[in-house]
Amino acid sequence: MNTSDKLKILADAAKYDASCSSSGSTRKADNKGIGNAANSGICHSWSADGRCVSLLKILMSNECVYDCSYCLSRRSNNLERATFTPEEIADLTINFYLRNYIEGLFLSSAVFASPETTMGSMVEVCRLLRQKHRFNGYIHLKVIPGSSQELVRQAGFLADRLSVNIELPSEDSLKLLAPQKTKKSIIAPMQQIGEDHSGFQRERKKSRNAPSFCPAGQTTQMIVGASAESDFRILTLTENLYSKIRLKRVYYSAYIAVNETPQLPALNTAPPLIREHRLYQADWLLRFYRFQADEILSLAFPHLDERIDPKAAWALRNFDLFPLDINRASYEELLRIPGVGVTSAQRIINTRRVTAIREQDLKKIGMVLKRAKYFISINGRCIAGSGIPHHHLVAAMCKAEQPSTKKLLQHSRQLRLF
Ligand code: SF4
Incomplete structure (x- = not known):
């Protein structure tokens, strides 16, 4: 050969x-x-x-x-x-x-x-x-x-x-x-x-x-x-x-x-790509967002929710900790807000050293507002309003998924049909 x-x-x-x-x-x-x-x-x-x-x-x-x-x-x-x-x-x-x-x-x-x-x-x-x-x-x-x-x-x-x-x-x-x-x-x-x-x-x-x-x-x-x-x-x-x-x-x-x-699993079983994707997201939380494994999941909740990303799922399970005031929350707290990444959390901290953050500044900072608005407040006012039912929040988080994840979800649903 x-x-x-x-x-x-x-x-x-x-x-x-x-x-x-x-x-x-x-x-x-x-x-x-x-x-x-x-x-x-x-x-x-x-x-x-x-x-x-x-x-x-x-x-x-x-x-x-x-x-x-x-x-x-x-x-x-x-x-x-x-x-x-x-x-x-x-x-x-x-x-x-x-x-x-x-x-x-x-x-x-x-x-x-x-x-x-x-x-x-x-x-x-x-x-x-x-x-x-x-x-x-x-x-x-x-x-x-x-x-x-x-x-x-x-x-x-x-x-x-x-x-x-x-x-x-x-x-x-x-x-x-x-x-x-x-x-x-x-x-x-x-x-x-x-x-x-x-x-x-x-x-x-x-x-x-x-x-x-x-x-x-x-x-x-x-x-x-x-x-x-x-x-x-x-x-x-x-x-x-x-x-x-x-x-x-x-x-x-x-x-x-x-x-x-x-x-x-049988030969015609589709690879669990969504599960793999959610594990990578949870892994990201361990490495860059200071999460512990037993905060993301537990013996009572042993599987990642396939519909929404692990950080949003954690925030919804711990909704009593929110909203967080964007001008007062610590760096560690900011990292826990869905739609706030490591870079935007750092930008918030840097901006606050000079001036208070206003609602119109949030997008410029790089925050993904369609996710974050349910979890943050400014001057005591929650950006998305209060009293939103839990199932609406879950639906909003599903809707706010990244386009690549939406594609994957759609693909995996299509695969299951066959
Ligand atoms: S190639 Fe690696 S995984 Fe495959 S049978 Fe050999 S040892 Fe096992």
């Missing part, structure tokens, strides 16, 4: 991995090598189902010795298999890079032979690129759970970003759907990367000659909808990954049914 045939198979197999954002690494070109890593990172394109696909987003191999129920590349599926050599991937990357097709490499793999052999080959790709070809562009490398600490460390010195896929939100689901994987084998390399990342960052503050370790941090990906965990469970896990292991991003991937298996 030639390289082009392998590329066709292994680029297609990589499209199910959603964690390919390349933000966070900046490295200027030097005189010794070629290329540079910029914040924009890998060139992205978007597949028909809305997923991010990069031209050189590939698997090293799809010849898997594991048999995860949810995966197309699992051992028991009868499909065309291929494996690249490290030299082939390094040559492809360099050639695509020189032709300006790509700005970096996103490399993942099925487990061929063993986790150690697979990881060893992936690290070799990075070594060839960095040391033989003097490639200075962006590299995002998947870490194979079960590989040795030494290989994970080598990967961290060569790649910009590492990620270990957590795959499923609980150990029970792993046992059921991916029995060769364990929570321990996934969490251990995450912890190691987190500790090494912080350790080498500290070293670099003391000395600029200290080596750089995984400068763009680590991410993970979780499949949503293949197993029974609630959104509350998923968000609590996410919160722990951010706070305890200092992950840069958690990516959610709506489960696409590719195998007929009794433990999984």
Whole structure:
């Protein structure tokens, strides 16, 4: 099989991995090598189902010795298999890079032979690129759970970003759907990367000659909808990954049914794209809006409302805290108002230092008034008036959804018809 045939198979197999954002690494070109890593990172394109696909987003191999129920590349599926050599991937990357097709490499793999052999080959790709070809562009490398600490460390010195896929939100689901994987084998390399990342960052503050370790941090990906965990469970896990292991991003991937298996949704089940979208919104609240997972959801309300975004849903559940006076509310309180983002909250604080805010200033500040007006007051007067029934507020929040979310909602409703 030639390289082009392998590329066709292994680029297609990589499209199910959603964690390919390349933000966070900046490295200027030097005189010794070629290329540079910029914040924009890998060139992205978007597949028909809305997923991010990069031209050189590939698997090293799809010849898997594991048999995860949810995966197309699992051992028991009868499909065309291929494996690249490290030299082939390094040559492809360099050639695509020189032709300006790509700005970096996103490399993942099925487990061929063993986790150690697979990881060893992936690290070799990075070594060839960095040391033989003097490639200075962006590299995002998947870490194979079960590989040795030494290989994970080598990967961290060569790649910009590492990620270990957590795959499923609980150990029970792993046992059921991916029995060769364990929570321990996934969490251990995450912890190691987190500790090494912080350790080498500290070293670099003391000395600029200290080596750089995984400068763009680590991410993970979780499949949503293949197993029974609630959104509350998923968000609590996410919160722990951010706070305890200092992950840069958690990516959610709506489960696409590719195998007929009794433990999984049927083949004709549509991917839960709205749920994925709401989880990303809730994730945003955790990272930028100072929310805790148990404020967004609870055991009593374990699922995100698909009709409205999680911040509006929280505000409606806690309507007794509103309206907030726009001239008196703290920065933390402003962040809780639907229609007020991080930038507009900061603008409100800055403007108030000079002058009181008037109703006609609100749009200029960047507030989304069609959402915010129900939750704010100026000089004791609620902008939208008082005594509005709850169901009207819910309807108003649904109506005020972003056009992209409306499209997604419409699309998912249409899918359900069939
Ligand atoms: S390890 Fe599991 S998820 Fe990964 S390629 Fe193999 S079967 Fe698929």
